[in-house]
Amino acid sequence: TSYVLDDASRPALPDHLGAHPVKYDKSNTIILVPQPSEDPNDPLNWPLWKRDIILLILSTISVIASTLSPLLAANTVTLAIFFGRDFTQMALLTGYHLCGVGVAGFIFVASARIWGKRHLYLLGTVLIIISSAWGGAAGTNYASLLWARVVQGIGLAPFEALVNASVGDLYFVHERGKRMALSNLALFGGAFFTPVLVGKITQTIGWEWSFYMIAIFAGALLPLIFLFVPETAFVRPEYQALWRPEEGAAVSVNGQQDSHISSDSKDVQTPDQSGSASLEKQDSDSKARRNNAPPPYTDPTPPKATFVQSLRPFNGRKSDANFFKLVLRPFPLFFHPAVLWACLIQGTLIGWTVMIGVVLAAIFLGPPLWFNEVETGYMYTGPFVGAILGFIISGLLADWSTKLMIRRNKGVYEPEFRIVLVALQLVFGCVGLYGFGITAEKVTRYGWFLPDLFFAFEVGGMVLGAVASDIAVEAFTCLLIFKNIFSFALTWGAYDWLTSAGISKTFYIVASIQVGICLLSVPMYIFGKWNRAFFSRHDILKILHL
Numbered sequence: 001t002s003y004v005l006d007d008a009s010r011p012a013l014p015d016h017l018g019a020h021p022v023k024y025d026k027s028n029t030i031i032l033v034p035q036p037s038e039d040p041n042d043p044l045n046w047p048l049w050k051r052d053i054i055l056l057i058l059s060t061i062s063v064i065a066s067t068l069s070p071l072l073a074a075n076t077v078t079l080a081i082f083f084g085r086d087f088t089q090m091a092l093l094t095g096y097h098l099c100g101v102g103v104a105g106f107i108f109v110a111s112a113r114i115w116g117k118r119h120l121y122l123l124g125t126v127l128i129i130i131s132s133a134w135g136g137a138a139g140t141n142y143a144s145l146l147w148a149r150v151v152q153g154i155g156l157a158p159f160e161a162l163v164n165a166s167v168g169d170l171y172f173v174h175e176r177g178k179r180m181a182l183s184n185l186a187l188f189g190g191a192f193f194t195p196v197l198v199g200k201i202t203q204t205i206g207w208e209w210s211f212y213m214i215a216i217f218a219g220a221l222l223p224l225i226f227l228f229v230p231e232t233a234f235v236r237p238e239y240q241a242l243w244r245p246e247e248g249a250a251v252s253v254n255g256q257q258d259s260h261i262s263s264d265s266k267d268v269q270t271p272d273q274s275g276s277a278s279l280e281k282q283d284s285d286s287k288a289r290r291n292n293a294p295p296p297y298t299d300p301t302p303p304k305a306t307f308v309q310s311l312r313p314f315n316g317r318k319s320d321a322n323f324f325k326l327v328l329r330p331f332p333l334f335f336h337p338a339v340l341w342a343c344l345i346q347g348t349l350i351g352w353t354v355m356i357g358v359v360l361a362a363i364f365l366g367p368p369l370w371f372n373e374v375e376t377g378y379m380y381t382g383p384f385v386g387a388i389l390g391f392i393i394s395g396l397l398a399d400w401s402t403k404l405m406i407r408r409n410k411g412v413y414e415p416e417f418r419i420v421l422v423a424l425q426l427v428f429g430c431v432g433l434y435g436f437g438i439t440a441e442k443v444t445r446y447g448w449f450l451p452d453l454f455f456a457f458e459v460g461g462m463v464l465g466a467v468a469s470d471i472a473v474e475a476f477t478c479l480l481i482f483k484n485i486f487s488f489a490l491t492w493g494a495y496d497w498l499t500s501a502g503i504s505k506t507f508y509i510v511a512s513i514q515v516g517i518c519l520l521s522v523p524m525y526i527f528g529k530w531n532r533a534f535f536s537r538h539d540i541l542k543i544l545h546l
Helices: 048-066 073-083 087-115 118-136 142-170 173-205 208-228 238-242 287-291 323-328 331-335 337-365 373-378 381-408 415-441 449-468 473-501 503-519 521-537
Strands: 251-253 278-280
Touching: 048 118, 048 142, 048 173, 048 208, 073 087, 073 173, 073 337, 073 373, 087 118, 087 142, 087 323, 087 337, 087 473, 118 142, 118 208, 142 173, 142 473, 173 208, 173 373, 173 381, 173 449, 331 337, 331 473, 337 373, 337 415, 337 449, 337 473, 337 503, 337 521, 381 415, 381 449, 415 449, 415 503, 415 521, 473 503, 503 521
Parallel strands: none
Antiparallel strands: 251 278
């Protein structure tokens, strides 16, 4: 629970953190959160242009990496004929790839927390290059292509799991909004635009070149990552890590004093999902605080790392935590109702999206439409537009709806306010699933446009669900595991399910399951505060010594 106060009598923010002055931005009106250290190697002290170049490089390689999962979506029938395999075996080329992402993801997150992220970005890029060249050269060897897809999944994992965390390393809270949108768009947008290109590549120069192209572009980016993406993880001095503004101090969102400071967190929280918040400087006397400040202490300032030193894959441990405990930490959190709810809200709809992708070719490449690879690839134009619109709608409504509910709740902010966006997921996502099943069953009557339109609705709902269930690092790792393993299971049985039950019946069941999952948001909204209080007193990770 957090409180929003914008009256003139609110307490002033401190001018000092102990013996350390509070730092403001260049306009001297925004307190910097997090507070930067005096260390020249602190990413928050780097010039903005340098940080933006790092993000641009990471976003570009994320676009390349995100193309890997849907890489075969437009080629399913072509590859089934080429390898002499059935549709299920072709779908498993995507399923085992996602399994590789899920297994590698939680290991890489633990590694990043101890040794940083740079070595994982380098490793991921190298694995993408090797596995993509391997996949293109697999020839008629199905097993070879399958293992190449698994390694591609391992190479994708660092970018799917860590790029957004790097945005948090590189930017102050008030700088993160549009940068986080860019990194998310790179991961989501690239995934849905890939089949549009792959279909044309397959028809023109062969399916092998869809792999070779990725190897070429990733190879071109590897020198940029090596030279211009230094380690972004940084261990802050204890006084900065422990400091937070006083409860009741004003926070401004987009220039309006309409946010909050948490009463049960060490972090500055805002109702803006993008994290674009700023603390307004207060004009009040803080002499008493300075008089009561501890004796001055000056942190030793290390020398600035040279360019050559910044090229090292590792630059020391970032945490003294046990690696194996960090690997195990996400699993008990599946028993936390809020984490399980977030995994279901996001993970199942992502899984249904993957399911549509692996069966799309079978539906439209056959009679009566007889689409080729190019036309099947163009069917992903709708989902791409749906993803873009989902980002726009969520960006416009997330901040506005939360501010409205804060006012209606007499200035008190609750994290459950974000759950109201699930209503949009229920409308767009579930309507998309029902509509796709109805229209894809009767393409002779409805043609290709309506199935594509409903596919776009489903993807838009998926993006809205991601905003509704904003989660922390360990919970995100749970999501990474759940969505990829769930998607793997769907690729295993999707074609058999469609064959036995029919398209419309299958998607009636899928959509009804998703409606039930969305309705779980009602008890989560009602009992969310009680749930947070209970698990604050009974911390699962502390009980298990993790």
